[in-house]
Amino acid sequence: MASIYSRIIATGSALPERVVTNADLEKIVDTSDEWIRSRTGIGQRHIAADGETTGDLAFLAAQRALEAAGVKASELDLIVLGTTTPDIIFPSTACLVQHRLGANGCAAFDVNAACSGFVYALGVADKFIKSGQTKKALVIGAETLTRMVDWTERETCVLFGDGAGAVVLEASSEPGIHATCLHADGGFKELLYNPVGVSVGFKDEPNHGVRIRMSGREVFKVAVKTLDALVDETLKAAGMDESQLDWLIPHQANLRIIEATAKRLHMSMDQVIVTVDKHANTSSGSVPLALDYAVRSGKVQRGQNLLLEAFGGGFTWASALLRY
Ligand code: ACO
Numbered sequence: 001m002a003s004i005y006s007r008i009i010a011t012g013s014a015l016p017e018r019v020v021t022n023a024d025l026e027k028i029v030d031t032s033d034e035w036i037r038s039r040t041g042i043g044q045r046h047i048a049a050d051g052e053t054t055g056d057l058a059f060l061a062a063q064r065a066l067e068a069a070g071v072k073a074s075e076l077d078l079i080v081l082g083t084t085t086p087d088i089i090f091p092s093t094a095c096l097v098q099h100r101l102g103a104n105g106c107a108a109f110d111v112n113a114a115c116s117g118f119v120y121a122l123g124v125a126d127k128f129i130k131s132g133q134t135k136k137a138l139v140i141g142a143e144t145l146t147r148m149v150d151w152t153e154r155e156t157c158v159l160f161g162d163g164a165g166a167v168v169l170e171a172s173s174e175p176g177i178h179a180t181c182l183h184a185d186g187g188f189k190e191l192l193y194n195p196v197g198v199s200v201g202f203k204d205e206p207n208h209g210v211r212i213r214m215s216g217r218e219v220f221k222v223a224v225k226t227l228d229a230l231v232d233e234t235l236k237a238a239g240m241d242e243s244q245l246d247w248l249i250p251h252q253a254n255l256r257i258i259e260a261t262a263k264r265l266h267m268s269m270d271q272v273i274v275t276v277d278k279h280a281n282t283s284s285g286s287v288p289l290a291l292d293y294a295v296r297s298g299k300v301q302r303g304q305n306l307l308l309e310a311f312g313g314g315f316t317w318a319s320a321l322l323r324y
Contacts (some may be wrong), residue, residue, distance in 0.1 A: 005176025006129035006137070006169045008324060009071070012064025013165040013292035014057045015046040015279070022158070029154040036158045041255025045161030045280035048144045055087040055096045057164035058142035061288070062097055069168040071136060073101035078137040079108040080125045082117025082284035084313070085144045086110060089198060097140065107134075113184070114192070115251055115312025117141055117284030118165065122308070122320050123180035129171045140166040141284035148194055150211045159253070160212075161280035165288020177322040179237035181230060184316045188222065191215045192313040223253070223311045224260045230309055231265055234319040242266055244305055245321075249294060251310035252276035252286040261309065273299065283312065300324055 021044045022033035036042050048057070058081060066073060081094035088096075094108040107128075113120040118141025128134040142164030149157045196202045196209040203209025227250075235241060242265045250258045252275050262272045273294045275286075282289060287308050294300040302324060309319040 002173050004130050004132060005172050005174060006126045007172040007174065007176045008167045008322065009170045010065050010069035010168050011165065011288065011292040011295045012061045012066070012068060013163065013289045014060035014064065015163045015289070016048045016052055016057065018047050018049060019044050020047050025158055028151060029157060031154045031158055040159060041274070041276045042158065042280045043277045046163055047146050048162040052144070053087045054083055054085050054142045054144045054164070055093045057144070057162065057285070058093060058097045058140045058166070059100045061142065061164040061166040062101060062138055062140055065138065065166040065168050066101070071168050073103040075136050076103045076106045076138050077134040078106055078125060078128055079103065079140070080111060080121040080137065081140040081142060082111045082113060082121040083142050084112050084114050084117060084283060085147060093142065094140070113312065113316040113318065114314055115253065115281070115283045115286065116310040116314070116316040116318040118287045119308055119310045119318035119320055120182055120316065122167070123182045123318060125169055126177045126180055126320070129169060135171045137169040138166060139169060140164060141286070141288045143283040143285045145281070145283045148207070148210045148212055155216060156212050156214055159281050161282050163279055163282040163285040163289050165285055165292050167288060167291070175323045177320055178240070179234055180318070180320045181234050181237055182318045183230070184314045186314060188315040191218050191222070192315070220254065220257065222315065223257050226315070226317050227257070227261045227309060227311055228264045230317055230319050231261060231307065234307065234309070234321050238321040240305070240321065245307050246271065246304035247294065247300055247306045248272045249287060249290050249306055249308045251312070252279060252290055253281045253311070286310070
């Protein structure tokens with residue numbers, strides 16, 4: 001029997017209107033544009049308006065992807081949405097978006113893998129398509145991570161932004177996604193986490209204790225080492241070597257982490273999609289936002305090989321190597 005692949009047929013994305021520059025942050029915490037740019041590569045970030053939710057951004061990104069694909073929402077068999085900042089506890093944000101799109105009836109669920117959420121969701125949807133059960137899937141990465149930022153803590157507040165991206169996947173006899181690799185190690189929980197929730201309870205603190213706790217330097221070190229091993233594993237799983245890669249589309253957390261991965265792959269920075277300067281770290285939104293930018297700006301062309309990768313809280317880490 002011929003192999004079934006999942007192919008990305010179109011992309012879409014959405015960003016909140018409001019832009020906050022490093023200079024704006026200089027006014028609220030003891031930081032500088034120079035410090036933020038040199039340590040992270042970030043110049044600005046988009047921040048959701050009051051009342052604007054993860055689901056709003058996800059819906060817009062999904063609409064744009066479906067429109068570019070020429071696919072009706074009613075044709076979808078599956079919606080998988082990566083997020084760690086859902087609108088409400090339940091129903092899932094995937095269900096909220098499904099109803100707004102008019103795709104009622106298809107399977108729809110969220111995946112929480114922190115910053116790796118979109119790549120995890122892509123890996124899951126790929127398996128559904130490869131099984132033969134799903135013909136068309138919508139995969140979304142969407143976050144309003146700034147809702148859990150403490151704006152008095154300079155170590156973290158400069159790093160994050162809000163946004164969403166989406167892709168439409170279709171079953172095809174042509175590749176398509178060659179390989180996905182998904183991993184987690186919950187032993188690293190304490191290095192990057194948000195320790196409150198429905199079951200544990202909330203704290204008598206500002207924002208009920210909903211606040212990102214991060215050991216930045218340790219996260220940085222483990223991220224670089226883990227991503228090095230991940231890209232090797234992914235190439236091997238796809239039966240390819242690094243010279244066959246056209247583009248690296250990495251999670252946009254920190255330019256120095258991105259540069260280290262590119263170096264490991266012997267890729268020039270001209271072959272790397274960088275949006276961290278404009279979007280900061282949008283967690284699950286980051287890879288599909290970068291992909292949509294790359295497609296719509298004409299950088300990524302049909303037939304090219306793309307390596308997508310991400311790393312985040314959990315720790316989780318994930319990759320996808322695909323022919324666009
Ligand atoms: N402005 C000015 N100074 C600052 C700021 C700031 N915003 N934040 C920290 N500093 C100071 C610190 O207080 C420290 O001062 P000290 O030397 O007097 O003690 C100094 O800068 C150096 O701090 P470090 O934390 O050692 O700086 P580092 O070079 O490690 O950069 C950073 C920090 C940017 C957080 C980096 O470690 C990083 O990017 N880590 C990865 C974390 C990450 O990306 N997390 C996101 C989620 S996970 C993921 O997506 C990969």
